[in-house]
Amino acid sequence: MDMFRKRCKQLGLACTHQRLIIYRALASSASHPTPEAIYDQVRHEIPSISLATVYKNIKTFTEAGLLREVSVLHDSLRLDANLGNHHHLVCTRCKAVIDIPEEKLDPIRLRGKLPDGFVADRFLVEILGLCAACAKGRTN
Amino acid sequence: MDMFRKRCKQLGLACTHQRLIIYRALASSASHPTPEAIYDQVRHEIPSISLATVYKNIKTFTEAGLLREVSVLHDSLRLDANLGNHHHLVCTRCKAVIDIPEEKLDPIRLRGKLPDGFVADRFLVEILGLCAACAKGRTN
DNA sequence: CTATTGAACGATAATAATTATCCTCCTGTC
DNA sequence: GACAGGAGGATAATTATTATCGTTCAATAG
Incomplete structure (x- = not known):
């Protein structure tokens, strides 16, 4: 978590309480959670947190390279009629x-x-x- | 397209005009289109088609094995804080x-x-x- | 330590993507 | 051609995500 503080400083990001908790939830999870799942977990510690904050920080972290999306194409269904290998x-x-x-x-x-x-x-x-x-x- | 008729019969699916056109659009595309893109293309031939029909048949085709989703995890964003290989x-x-x-x-x-x-x-x-x-x- | 400032937060509206509903119509079979 | 059930069309509902905007907090200077 100290590493997280340092990375925030490097990146010019404010190291807010919310960000710390969100990042910790992500880093400590082995299940590749969805934003909703992170929201549910983080609310145990910060009941007043907004889902929008979770989404915004996920995007922030991803752009900063602290996080990756498991699938690059998750935004919309893409289809493939080519059944060959x-x-x-x-x-x-x-x-x-x-x-x-x-x-x-x-x-x-x-x-x-x-x-x-x-x-x-x-x-x-x-x-x-x-x-x-x-x-x-x-x-x- | 005759192959498509046969597969429909095998699968117990009605071989409707809409299905034929939708399947043809999918099979003739090299770009791995989204449902919206298929809808836009199919409307050239069937202007009155409903987007819901496109979605329903994409699902039907996928379940029947005529079609694959490019990404299995497209439905929701999944996150990964593990940056190692x-x-x-x-x-x-x-x-x-x-x-x-x-x-x-x-x-x-x-x-x-x-x-x-x-x-x-x-x-x-x-x-x-x-x-x-x-x-x-x-x-x- | 306090004041300041811009970035971040929270609440919520808006948008986008997808699915469900329900009535009508068409395909496949008799 | 008649019948039955699946399929289509219109549209509402749901889900996921993003944008907006006023308020609050973190970081820095003094």
Whole structure:
């Protein structure tokens, strides 16, 4: 948590009580919580906190690099009628999704057993980066 | 499209005009469209179609296996305060997300250049399947 | 230690995305 | 062609997220 104070200072962010509690809730959770879940947990300590504050700080933290979104494409449903094996290039700026054949990657292979009795079905790989257009100009 | 008619019959789905047009729009698109985008395209052919119909059929097709969602976790923002390199086990039933260290997979490596001038930044791997609880019972 | 200032908070309205409802209509079968 | 049940259309409802705006608090200077 002292590290959090330092990072805030570096980033020019006020180290408010709310931010500390929110960050601690996030950092101490292993379940990759939703904003609502964080809100529910944080309210135990700050009953008067607003859900908007949780959302705002999640965005702030994410932009500051303290936090990541588990899925880059969570904002809207994206559909794929291509049922063959392939992977996706995903532009983190414009959210374009481009197919590439799976042979473009070395095969994905597990080393040893998965924890927790998890039963794997398939691998989903997203290659995150910038599409040609977004890589070129900051204009779009 | 004849294949689509057959699949509908197999699945016990009525092969309506709307479904045909919606499926064709999906299958002919390389851009992994959103429901809204499909709606906009389909309206060229069926101006009176309802957005709800598009959503309903997308769900129907997805459940029937004619279609996939690009991202399993699109429904709500999920957060990750673990900035170290790791991958995720994602339960497709309950949407649990479990970290695994990246050493549990053979290294992800590109073979050759990416198309379209795409500039890769990092690889995101999700191992899709069922968590222990969901694998056991159909009860949750 | 207090005053000051801008950033952050809380409450809530607004927007966006998705789902549910309900009545009418069409597809598939007899 | 008639019938039955699934499907469509219009729209309300719900859920998730963002914006607004007045008030409060954290950080810094004095």
